[in-house]
Amino acid sequence: MRASRIAAPLLALILAAAPAAARFDIGRPATPDEVAGWNTDVLPDGRGLPPGRGSVKDGAALYAQHCAACHGAKGEGKPMDRLVGGQGTLATATPVRTVGSFWPYATTLFDYIRRAMPFDAPKSLGADQVYAASAYILYLNGIVGEDAVMDAATLPKVRMPNRDGFISPDPRPDVHAKRCEKDCG
Amino acid sequence: MRDETAGRKGAARAIDRRSLLGKTATLMGGTALGGVIVPLGARAEDGANLPPHVPEWSREQGAPILAHPYGLPSPFEKDVIRRALPNRPTATSASSLTPLQHLHGVITPNGLVYERHHGGVPAIDPAQHRLLVHGLVERPLVFTMDDLMRFPAVSHIYFLECSGNTKGWKTGPANLTVQDTHGLLSCCEWTGVMLSTVLDEVGASKSAHWLLAESADAAGMDRSVPIAKAYDDAMLVYAQNGERLRPEQGYPLRLLLPGYEGNMSVKWLRRIKLGREPFETREETSKYTDLMPSGKARQFTFLMEAKSVITRPSGGQHLAGPGFYEIAGIAWSGHGKIRAVDVSTDGGVNWRSAQLQEPVLAKCLTRFRLPWHWDGAPALLQSRATDETGYVQPPQPALVEARGTHSYYHYNGIHTWRLAPGGEVTNAS
Numbered sequence: 060m061r062a063s064r065i066a067a068p069l070l071a072l073i074l075a076a077a078p079a080a081a082r083f084d085i086g087r088p089a090t091p092d093e094v095a096g097w098n099t100d101v102l103p104d105g106r107g108l109p110p111g112r113g114s115v116k117d118g119a120a121l122y123a124q125h126c127a128a129c130h131g132a133k134g135e136g137k138p139m140d141r142l143v144g145g146q147g148t149l150a151t152a153t154p155v156r157t158v159g160s161f162w163p164y165a166t167t168l169f170d171y172i173r174r175a176m177p178f179d180a181p182k183s184l185g186a187d188q189v190y191a192a193s194a195y196i197l198y199l200n201g202i203v204g205e206d207a208v209m210d211a212a213t214l215p216k217v218r219m220p221n222r223d224g225f226i227s228p229d230p231r232p233d234v235h236a237k238r239c240e241k242d243c244g
Numbered sequence: 245m246r247d248e249t250a251g252r253k254g255a256a257r258a259i260d261r262r263s264l265l266g267k268t269a270t271l272m273g274g275t276a277l278g279g280v281i282v283p284l285g286a287r288a289e290d291g292a293n294l295p296p297h298v299p300e301w302s303r304e305q306g307a308p309i310l311a312h313p314y315g316l317p318s319p320f321e322k323d324v325i326r327r328a329l330p331n332r333p334t335a336t337s338a339s340s341l342t343p344l345q346h347l348h349g350v351i352t353p354n355g356l357v358y359e360r361h362h363g364g365v366p367a368i369d370p371a372q373h374r375l376l377v378h379g380l381v382e383r384p385l386v387f388t389m390d391d392l393m394r395f396p397a398v399s400h401i402y403f404l405e406c407s408g409n410t411k412g413w414k415t416g417p418a419n420l421t422v423q424d425t426h427g428l429l430s431c432c433e434w435t436g437v438m439l440s441t442v443l444d445e446v447g448a449s450k451s452a453h454w455l456l457a458e459s460a461d462a463a464g465m466d467r468s469v470p471i472a473k474a475y476d477d478a479m480l481v482y483a484q485n486g487e488r489l490r491p492e493q494g495y496p497l498r499l500l501l502p503g504y505e506g507n508m509s510v511k512w513l514r515r516i517k518l519g520r521e522p523f524e525t526r527e528e529t530s531k532y533t534d535l536m537p538s539g540k541a542r543q544f545t546f547l548m549e550a551k552s553v554i555t556r557p558s559g560g561q562h563l564a565g566p567g568f569y570e571i572a573g574i575a576w577s578g579h580g581k582i583r584a585v586d587v588s589t590d591g592g593v594n595w596r597s598a599q600l601q602e603p604v605l606a607k608c609l610t611r612f613r614l615p616w617h618w619d620g621a622p623a624l625l626q627s628r629a630t631d632e633t634g635y636v637q638p639p640q641p642a643l644v645e646a647r648g649t650h651s652y653y654h655y656n657g658i659h660t661w662r663l664a665p666g667g668e669v670t671n672a673s
Contacts, residue, residue, distance in 0.1 A: 082445055085394050086377075086385035093386060094378050097515050100456055100466065103524050129333075138333035150539030154650050161541075162530050171526035174464030175363065178334070181462045225533065225543040231654075232549065233646045236638035238586065238630055240595050 101170040105215030108169065111186030112210035115203065118195025121188055125177040134158075134199045139178070143199045146220050159200025163225055165217035168193045169209075190214070280562045281569065321346075326356060327423060336364030337463070339406065341427025344555045349601070350574065350609035351401070352430035354485050359492045360406050360428065362527075363462030366512055370496040373460070375480070379518035382447025389496050392480060395437035395445075400479070400502070401608045403431040403576045405548045407505035407532055407653040412640055412673050414649055418662075420671035422558040425659065431576075431609040434500050436481035439474050443518075452518035456525070457499045460514035467508045468522035469501065473546075477502050477607075480513065502607040503578030504546045505653070507532060537648035550577035550637050551656035552585055552612070552629035563667035566620035571598070574609045577631035581605065584630045585612040591624030591660065592639065598627070606632075623663040624672060640673065 101107040123132070130136060134143030134157070145155030154160075158168060173189045175181050184192070194209040197217060207213070293299035317324065326340040339360040342352055352358075359365075370389045378384035406428035416425065452471055459465040469478070479500040482489060489495040494511025501508050507527060522528065522544065534542040552575035557563055571589075575582045581604050586595035598612035612627065629637040640657035662672040 083395060083441075085391050085445060086387045089376055089378055089384040089386045093376065094384055097376055097458075098378065098517065099464075100458070100517065100523055100525070102519075102521070149535060149541075150537065154535055154539070156530065156535070158530070162526075164524050164529065167524055167526050167529055174466070175462065175526075178337075181363065181464070224540055225529070226536070226540050227543045229542060229545045229547070231545065231547070232635055234638040234642045236628075236636040236642055238584070238628070238636045240586070243593055243595065 099170075099173060101166045101173075103164040103166050103215065105166060105211055108166065108211035108214060109186040110211065111190055112208050113187045113189070113191025113194055114208045115191075115194045115198040115205050117187070118191035118193070118198070121184075121191050122195045125180075125184070126192065129178060134196060142196055146200070149221070149224065157200070158196055159202060159220065161221050161224070163219055163222050165193065165197060165202075165214050165219055168196060169214060280564055281557055324356070326359065327427075329424065337362050339408075339428060341423045342430050343423045344426055344429065344553070344574070345422045345558050345561065347555070350431050350611050351485060352432055354432070354487065354490050354493075357404075357430040357432060357484070357490065357493055358406065358428050360408075360506060361461070361463075361492070361511075362465045365491050366461045367491065368460060368496060368512060373496050373514070375497060375514060375516070377442060377446045377516045377518075379455070379516075380449035380452040380520070381443075381518055382449070383445075385446050387442070389482065392437055392442075392497065393482060395441050397435055398438055398479065399433055399435040400477075401431065401433045401605055402500065402502040403429065403548075403607060403609045404500075404506045404509060405429045405551075405576070407507065407545075407548070410551075410655045410657075410659070411652075412655045412657045412659065413644060413651070415673060416671055418670040418672070419560070421560040422553055422555050425559070425671065425673070426553045428506070429574075429576075429609075432484040433486070434479060434481045435483035435486075436479045436497075436500065439478035439480055439499070439516075442480060442516075443474060448518055451520060454519050454522050456515070456517040456519065456523045457508070457510040457513060458515040458517070459494075459510050460512040465507070465510055465527060466523070466525045467510055467527055468525065468544075469499075469508060470544075470546075471518070473501055473504070501546075503548060503580075505532065505548055508546060532653060534647065534651035534653050536651060542651070545654060546578075548576070548578035549654065549656045550579065550582070550629045550631040550635050551575070552582075552627040552637055553659045554587070554625050554627050554661060557625065557663065557669045558661050559669055559671040561669045563618060563663065563669070565667060566618050569616050569618055571614045571616050571625065571627075573598075573612055573627050575600075575612055575627070575629035576607070576609050577629065577633075577635070578607060579631050579633045579635065580607065581632040582610040582629055583632050583634075585610070586628045586630075587612070587614045588626040588628070589616065589623045592626050592628075592658065595628065618663070620665055622665055625661040625663060625669075626658050628658050 129139040130142050142158045145157045145160030148155045172192050190209040194207050197203045324343050324346040328340045332338045342356050342358040375387040409428035454468045481498050481500045497513045498511040499509050499513050534545050554573035556572045575585045585598045587598045588595045598614040601611040604610050643657045660672040662670045
């Protein structure tokens with residue numbers, strides 16, 4: 060299914076492409092299946108999200124089994140990253156960066172859980188499970204309700220509290236020191 | 245001086261070689277925590293292997309060839325190793341530090357290159373490793389390692405620094421060494437193919453403005469890279485310092501983005517995807533972004549700005565007494581070449597230009613040296629780099645004024661070592 064979604068735009072690109080530059084003829088064409096198997100990244104607008112769905116309720120059980128040992132029963136952290144809380148702290152003397160307070164996109168949560176979690180068995184969760192875990196972590200942060208169900212349509216619509224919390228491009232150099240030589244104090 | 249008698253010679257010969265090694269190795273263990281730097285002209289302790297005696301190792305055959313088919317450092321250097329900061333919750337999402345205080349020149353030996361892994365070091369069979377390049381391209385292609393090594397190759401010497409190197413936003417403990425404060429920094433000759441060559445091979449679309457680089461490790465570590473950097477000096481690297489990459493450095497294939505924060509040079513590279521926008525991965529949103537006092541975080545802050553540090557004398561070392569010492573250290577800039585390094589011994593009041601070791605290369609460590617006579621008085625040792633753009637390494641308060649104390653990454657302030665009258669060197673930053 061993912062393969063066909065990807066193949067269509069690729070085909071359009073190939074047809075629209077300019078004549079090839081000088082090439083070494085090294086490498087072989089990637090098959091749609093090969094691309095589909097590895098093309099797991101998810102963009103903020105939801106592109107890349109697979110079919111499937113998961114509820115907060117399903118996520119609670121899954122979280123307890125796969126996540127709580129590292130992230131705390133309610134996402135409070137220790138020994139690994141805190142996932143919950145901290146909203147409103149970023150501009151204070153003790154900022155707390157969590158999924159709820161800091162992450163700008165809910166889709167990134169899905170992407171990261173699918174590629175890297177659970178820590179002791181990365182890439183072992185199915186799409187439904189990743190949706191469910193995402194739903195539960197969002198629920199713990201008060202971002203979705205307890206009846207929420209996450210899928211390819213609903214997850215990109217979740218508005219994260221810190222969505223507008225990032226600045227780019229890089230404003231550096233932002234510090235302009237002088238090359239003083241004598242009696243610089 | 246004692247006479248060299250037959251009796252003494254015999255006693256020296258009778259010393260068991262291993263026990264001598266062990267004894268000296270124990271002494272070396274002491275030096276790792278508090279290395280003594282002896283001023284030029286000072287005499288070492290007299291002993292049976294010292295002049296006028298003939299050392300025991302001059303009177304027997306040494307070890308045979310191939311005693312270690314892959315050579316090892318002298319056992320006397322056993323404490324020149326990577327170390328980790330304490331209290332890491334895991335050993336696989338973790339980092340280890342290069343022992344800069346023990347290194348010379350600018351090249352980091354492969355076994356001492358710092359580590360920062362997000363999911364441990366995968367054991368990858370190169371015959372089963374593939375690089376997939378796809379997305380906004382004319383021809384999505386799969387490359388084997390043999391394929392990639394058929395492309396025209398290039399070699400460049402570049403530093404690699406973790407953006408979290410040096411937690412100088414607040415003053416650290418006095419017992420920190422330069423390995424602790426600056427050890428997420430290494431410099432190697434990297435060999436591979438220019439990324440631009442491979443992008444031409446797949447026929448990158450003009451509508452591609454970013455690419456995603458993704459690792460084959462457990463973390464699936466991934467970062468978005470601006471396409472301009474990909475066409476500028478980015479490399480797909482398969483060798484470092486003359487040999488294939490070490491597993492810790494991404495064997496069999498890694499991205500190398502000169503001058504950019506280290507984590508973007510994605511190791512164990514398995515996939516490059518070209519796209520229109522950044523991919524907003526976890527590692528470029530919730531991590532590796534710089535939180536400002538306003539509560540907003542700077543994102544896509546890639547470059548490592550000019551920085552320097554004195555490695556000798558540095559924290560944990562000990563000067564044996566007044567006399568001549570060479571102050572030495574390293575400077576680097578993600579913007580290009582180092583133009584100058586100034587050294588202060590009075591805490592930044594007066595500065596002298598240090599000598600730069602040639603060749604000075606862009607985005608590469610530059611070794612600086614300054615001859616100095618220590619009169620035994622307390623001193624505050626600092627170095628300050630200026631790069632070819634004219635950017636001057638700032639003092640710590642200027643950085644804090646601009647960014648507060650919670651941005652964590654990209655600290656490049658002037659570092660201070662305190663030299664006490666007794667010769668002890670401690671951290672003062």
